[in-house]
Amino acid sequence: MTIAGSDSSGGAGIQADIKTMCANYVFATSAITALTAQNTLGVSGIMDVTPAFLGEQLDAVFTDIYPDAVKIGMVSSSGLIEMIAEKLKEYKAKNIVIDSVMVATSGARLISEDAIETLKKELLPLAKVITPNIPEAEVLSDMKIADEASMVEAAKRISETFGCATLVKGGHQINDANDLLYRNDSFTWFKGKRIHNSNTHGTGCTLSSAIASNLEKGFDLDASVKRAKDYISGALEAMLDLGKGSGPMDHSFAIDNEYTTEYKE
Numbered sequence: 001m002t003i004a005g006s007d008s009s010g011g012a013g014i015q016a017d018i019k020t021m022c023a024n025y026v027f028a029t030s031a032i033t034a035l036t037a038q039n040t041l042g043v044s045g046i047m048d049v050t051p052a053f054l055g056e057q058l059d060a061v062f063t064d065i066y067p068d069a070v071k072i073g074m075v076s077s078s079g080l081i082e083m084i085a086e087k088l089k090e091y092k093a094k095n096i097v098i099d100s101v102m103v104a105t106s107g108a109r110l111i112s113e114d115a116i117e118t119l120k121k122e123l124l125p126l127a128k129v130i131t132p133n134i135p136e137a138e139v140l141s142d143m144k145i146a147d148e149a150s151m152v153e154a155a156k157r158i159s160e161t162f163g164c165a166t167l168v169k170g171g172h173q174i175n176d177a178n179d180l181l182y183r184n185d186s187f188t189w190f191k192g193k194r195i196h197n198s199n200t201h202g203t204g205c206t207l208s209s210a211i212a213s214n215l216e217k218g219f220d221l222d223a224s225v226k227r228a229k230d231y232i233s234g235a236l237e238a239m240l241d242l243g244k245g246s247g248p249m250d251h252s253f254a255i256d257n258e259y260t261t262e263y264k265e
Contacts, residue, residue: 004073011248012202040243155182
């Protein structure tokens, strides 16, 4: 299940999550936290759903098609975060993967300051793993990250503070595509392929959804992260080029059957 915002351009958010889950061969359900008006150039508008309606969506899914894993993406207000936390506890949700979305790839701020505090207090302690990028990890750890050593220290702080595994994603001029998984006082580096593709819209959404998909299928956390990173690499290597800005990846790069054949006259 994905709990996140809608991306009208289809490259991130709910749309990227569902594409990723289908490509990783699990059935996707969803609860939408917000509608966004956005494309490859940026976010021009955000309209949150009400906490009550988000609760209705969560009730509808959990009482009928109970999810074996839950990915949480963009949640921009305290009321929505509190509702998600309440329902996850009520239904004893498992394999919770939280992509602590605070800033879009385009640079747009997607969450308020008070919502960050609610996220820390109510939601992050419920996670199996959280997947912050460097700027988000700096917020959650309250420290500056300048190199691999400080990535380890930040991940340690976050993991110990919230009691969950923490995958700090590389990039941002620190170590390219290498990610760090920290849990239980130990850490593992996951080396990634540096792919020269400027179309990276939705990479964070896609990675967290792929991790959740693999957890749902029974893979352990290390294997789920490795498989998710391999999937991201394939989606980037397909070199899809859409839009005028940072475009989406090709989520369906590995799908090949009679229904994917292009029409030929």
